[in-house]
Amino acid sequence: EILMTQSPATLSVSPGERATLSCRASQSVSGNLAWYQQKPGQAPRLLMYGASTRATGIPARFSGSGSGTEFTLTISSLQSEDFAVYYCQQYNDWPPYTFGQGTKLEMK
Amino acid sequence: EVQLVESGGGLVQPGRSLRLSCVASGFNFDDYAMHWVRQAPGKGLEWVSGLSWNSVTIGYADSVKGRFTISRDNAKNSLYLQMNSLTAEDMALYYCAKDLFRFPYAFDVWGQGTMVTVSS
Numbered sequence: 001e002i003l004m005t006q007s008p009a010t011l012s013v014s015p016g017e018r019a020t021l022s023c024r025a026s027q028s029v030s031g032n033l034a035w036y037q038q039k040p041g042q043a044p045r046l047l048m049y050g051a052s053t054r055a056t057g058i059p060a061r062f063s064g065s066g067s068g069t070e071f072t073l074t075i076s077s078l079q080s081e082d083f084a085v086y087y088c089q090q091y092n093d094w095p096p097y098t099f100g101q102g103t104k105l106e107m108k
Numbered sequence: 109e110v111q112l113v114e115s116g117g118g119l120v121q122p123g124r125s126l127r128l129s130c131v132a133s134g135f136n137f138d139d140y141a142m143h144w145v146r147q148a149p150g151k152g153l154e155w156v157s158g159l160s161w162n163s164v165t166i167g168y169a170d171s172v173k174g175r176f177t178i179s180r181d182n183a184k185n186s187l188y189l190q191m192n193s194l195t196a197e198d199m200a201l202y203y204c205a206k207d208l209f210r211f212p213y214a215f216d217v218w219g220q221g222t223m224v225t226v227s228s
Contacts, residue, residue, distance in 0.1 A: 001170070044153065044215075045218070046214060091213055091214055094212055095155075099152060102153075
């Protein structure tokens with residue numbers, strides 16, 4: 001089973017600033033990585049797949065990069081609606097699919 | 109509108125069974141793989157099970173293998189999860205999720221979830 005580790009656990013950033021979230025896989029997942037956003041009381045929402053492809057309707061301020069074992073989600077200029085929990089997920093080797101433990105992005 | 113609506117959750121005693129359902133609308137259900145993902149209260153996401161558009165490719169998390177069975181009825185636009193021998197560790201909000209493609213990939217549409225509570 002591939003272990004996904006996200007860092008930091010909590011990230012405090014001011015609106016308008018850049019946020020950088022990291023995700024590391026215990027072995028290579030190639031580019032088969034997705035990012036999800038989850039707000040309290042809501043279902044997760046797909047942000048990125050293929051490590052760097054934005055899902056339908058996702059604003060351009062969200063970008064993803066990386067391959068192999070190291071991945072990054074960047075939010076270029078934080079809006080109030082971006083404060084949420086973010087999960088990475090590998091789909092290169094299944095079963096099982098595995099998620100990271102999440103990064104909580106909070107307002108500074 | 110693309111929509112997934114789960115049902116079937118509730119309070120169940122340890123060791124008993126429960127069957128979850130998910131009805132899809134707004135897209136060609138038989139063109140996509142489907143999944144169940146769960147989230148225990150205050151915890152992260154855990155993939156439970158998934159299957160391809162034609163039910164040929166099926167996978168389970170180790171934590172549920174041998175106890176849970178995923179299935180789909182493309183004629184009814186429905187996904188199911190039969191859960192047997194439930195334990196307290198199975199207590200969670202269960203989401204139905206649509207895949208991007210016919211075979212397992214990433215999940216682009218999620219339902220609102222159905223809560224499963226396991227308690228005596």
